[in-house]
Amino acid sequence: MSELLRVENIYKTFSSGEETLNILNGVQLSLKAGETISVTGESGSGKSTLLHIMGGLDTTDSGSVNIDGVDITKLDETSLSELRNKKIGFIFQSHYLLEEFDAVENVMLPFLMNNYNKNEARKKAVELLVKVGLGERLHHHPSKMSGGERQRVAIARAFMNEPPLILADEPTGNLDNKNAERVVELLFDLSRERGHALVIVTHSPTIAAMSDLRYVLRGGLLVQED
Amino acid sequence: MRLENFIARRYIRYSGENREISSSAATVVISIAVGIIFYICAVSIMNGYIYGVMQLSFEVKSFHVQYDGSRQENVPLTGSIEKRREAMKGKGYTEMEEIRLHLAADKEVKYSALYRETNAVLQYSGKSTAVAFLRELPEDIFKNDDGFDKAVRLHKGNKNLAFGEIMISSKTAQKLKIDVGDKLFVSFMENDNTTSVRIRKLTVSGIFSCGLSELDEQLAFIGRETGRRMFRELPYSLMLKLHHYDKAAQFCSAYQADGFMALTNWEEENYNELSALRFQRNIIAMIVILVLFVAVLNLLSTIHITVFEKKREIGILRSTGFVPAQITSLFLYLGLYLAILGIIPGVTVGLLLCYNLNGIIAGAGKILSAVNMMIYNIGNLFFESPKPVTIEFFSSDFYLDKLYTSISITEILFITGLTLLFSVSAALFPALKAGYIKPNEVLKNE
Numbered sequence: 001m002s003e004l005l006r007v008e009n010i011y012k013t014f015s016s017g018e019e020t021l022n023i024l025n026g027v028q029l030s031l032k033a034g035e036t037i038s039v040t041g042e043s044g045s046g047k048s049t050l051l052h053i054m055g056g057l058d059t060t061d062s063g064s065v066n067i068d069g070v071d072i073t074k075l076d077e078t079s080l081s082e083l084r085n086k087k088i089g090f091i092f093q094s095h096y097l098l099e100e101f102d103a104v105e106n107v108m109l110p111f112l113m114n115n116y117n118k119n120e121a122r123k124k125a126v127e128l129l130v131k132v133g134l135g136e137r138l139h140h141h142p143s144k145m146s147g148g149e150r151q152r153v154a155i156a157r158a159f160m161n162e163p164p165l166i167l168a169d170e171p172t173g174n175l176d177n178k179n180a181e182r183v184v185e186l187l188f189d190l191s192r193e194r195g196h197a198l199v200i201v202t203h204s205p206t207i208a209a210m211s212d213l214r215y216v217l218r219g220g221l222l223v224q225e226d
Numbered sequence: 227m228r229l230e231n232f233i234a235r236r237y238i239r240y241s242g243e244n245r246e247i248s249s250s251a252a253t254v255v256i257s258i259a260v261g262i263i264f265y266i267c268a269v270s271i272m273n274g275y276i277y278g279v280m281q282l283s284f285e286v287k288s289f290h291v292q293y294d295g296s297r298q299e300n301v302p303l304t305g306s307i308e309k310r311r312e313a314m315k316g317k318g319y320t321e322m323e324e325i326r327l328h329l330a331a332d333k334e335v336k337y338s339a340l341y342r343e344t345n346a347v348l349q350y351s352g353k354s355t356a357v358a359f360l361r362e363l364p365e366d367i368f369k370n371d372d373g374f375d376k377a378v379r380l381h382k383g384n385k386n387l388a389f390g391e392i393m394i395s396s397k398t399a400q401k402l403k404i405d406v407g408d409k410l411f412v413s414f415m416e417n418d419n420t421t422s423v424r425i426r427k428l429t430v431s432g433i434f435s436c437g438l439s440e441l442d443e444q445l446a447f448i449g450r451e452t453g454r455r456m457f458r459e460l461p462y463s464l465m466l467k468l469h470h471y472d473k474a475a476q477f478c479s480a481y482q483a484d485g486f487m488a489l490t491n492w493e494e495e496n497y498n499e500l501s502a503l504r505f506q507r508n509i510i511a512m513i514v515i516l517v518l519f520v521a522v523l524n525l526l527s528t529i530h531i532t533v534f535e536k537k538r539e540i541g542i543l544r545s546t547g548f549v550p551a552q553i554t555s556l557f558l559y560l561g562l563y564l565a566i567l568g569i570i571p572g573v574t575v576g577l578l579l580c581y582n583l584n585g586i587i588a589g590a591g592k593i594l595s596a597v598n599m600m601i602y603n604i605g606n607l608f609f610e611s612p613k614p615v616t617i618e619f620f621s622s623d624f625y626l627d628k629l630y631t632s633i634s635i636t637e638i639l640f641i642t643g644l645t646l647l648f649s650v651s652a653a654l655f656p657a658l659k660a661g662y663i664k665p666n667e668v669l670k671n672e
């Protein structure tokens with residue numbers, strides 16, 4: 001398998017008044033296409049920050065992040081947005097669905113950004129929603145859905161443009177155990193079935209165990225677990 | 227652009243579901259609508275007022291177009307005194323009639339007639355005097371010139387300019403303490419070059435009013451035959467009424483190019499009054515525009531609130547590929563749509579109001595009078611009180627027969643465009659701010 005993501009010597013510090021906090025101290029990571037990895041660590045260890053940096057949502061103090069051979073730390077805002085749209089799918093702890101749109105429309109949005117073909121987008125979004133078990137909820141707005149259903153819509157949205165890389169930031173953090181289990185299974189199944197690489201940030205050892213490789217973020221460094 | 231437009235329209239459609247946004251958006255829409263209604267009503271009433279006042283003037287005093295026969299054209303700088311004096315007399319009846327026939331052939335001309343005018347002193351029974359602008363007109367003018375007939379409102383007597391008769395204004399009649407059928411003496415000088423004063427005795431046939439005090443204090447009319455007996459050298463002028471009074475300037479320019487240099491239109495004749503009235507209208511329009519500007523400023527806070535409420539959604543849009551400029555344009559669209567939502571009812575209600583203003587005013591007067599009467603009747607059961615007067619918002623004594631309103635499509639487009647411009651400008655700052663929201667800051671886990 002070819003290398004999809006390469007993170008090299010990432011440093012990130014946060015300043016709070018006179019205090020400087022070194023969150024990431026030279027993080028290294030390599031991820032092959034279709035591979036799934038988990039990142040665990042204590043609260044505040046920088047897991048989400050690392051994920052945001054990998055997705056180009058946050059900046060680094062130094063180091064590089066290569067996605068498909070492109071160093072995203074050197075891209076301008078427009079190129080970075082284009083790359084995010086085509087190569088990365090995000091899933092967050094909260095679903096962050098747009099309340100004004102129904103499930104299908106929420107899923108359609110990433111597709112419509114570079115190809116404003118509503119019919120094609122709708123067809124694809126419906127397929128994905130049926131796949132995640134929401135065939136009966138296509139036209140429900142987020143306020144009329146349960147937490148688990150909303151998160152499944154968010155998963156479908158992340159897969160809509162068939163990005164090679166899925167970044168999931170504690171996707172089950174707001175869900176009860178039953179829903180969390182279902183969502184995670186769905187996430188891993190979809191990634192493996194479609195050959196997408198998955199980086200999942202989690203507190204749960206059970207979820208971490210489902211990935212091909214497990215990493216723990218400790219002292220600002222990413223350490224692989226057996 | 228299409229996706230931002232799609233999202234902005236959806237935000238508008240569902241804005242009612244967020245109390246903060248909906249109340250703020252409703253305030254913006256209502257205030258823009260009210261501002262536009264104010265503008266349309268104020269400008270159309272002012273336009274109508276200008277038209278109403280000018281109509282009185284151009285129907286009675288200046289006419290749509292006039293050819294001043296006393297204008298001394300081609301006076302030789304050399305030659306005998308007699309020749310120069312002859313040229314300075316102005317144009318006679320035959321010469322002016324030729325000009326009238328030529329101009330009256332134009333299909334734009336509705337009515338044409340020759341007239342003469344001079345200042346005169348009116349005297350009644352040797353006790354009271356008044357100064358008047360005595361105008362000789364054809365006897366049949368009331369029959370053939372609708373505009374003139376309508377503008378000259380008869381108070382007493384009849385609209386008769388038969389030989390030996392004079393029509394005077396109600397103010398002149400008051401001043402002279404004279405009534406219809408009474409005889410008065412008219413003293414006048416034919417021109418500035420003479421010292422001889424002529425005196426004629428005329429019978430008052432009618433007392434009229436035009437409404438405008440300036441006209442009412444000045445005008446007195448006599449018929450052609452009376453004029454012929456009274457005036458010898460007084461030059462004739464030509465009055466023209468056109469089918470479209472607003473084409474008077476165009477008409478004049480066309481004929482001036484053909485050498486009819488003494489032609490003037492009503493706008494030139496009433497330049498000072500017209501300029502003053504237009505200035506008043508523009509000042510009122512500016513004040514209303516300022517009110518509208520303040521109303522549109524509400525949009526700034528609405529977009530601010532929306533950006534604040536939607537910052538996580540902005541974050542997710544950024545994470546799925548939106549660039550800052552797209553986020554900015556999304557909120558500019560939102561501002562634009564809110565403005566359009568205010569403009570549509572504003573223009574509709576504004577136009578409905580101004581086209582039915584007289585009916586609305588009369589209706590409101592009747593309703594208030596009825597309520598007033600009802601209160602009086604109920605009160606009268608318990609105590610005696612004077613009968614209330616009928617409430618009239620638009621008094622029948624007012625010199626305009628009704629409240630004229632007029633607004634052009636250009637003025638509607640102007641205020642629409644200006645509102646959209648104000649709205650986009652007001653939305654720009656919060657929209658730019660939305661574009662600079664950093665997704666990692668708003669998408670942090672709770």
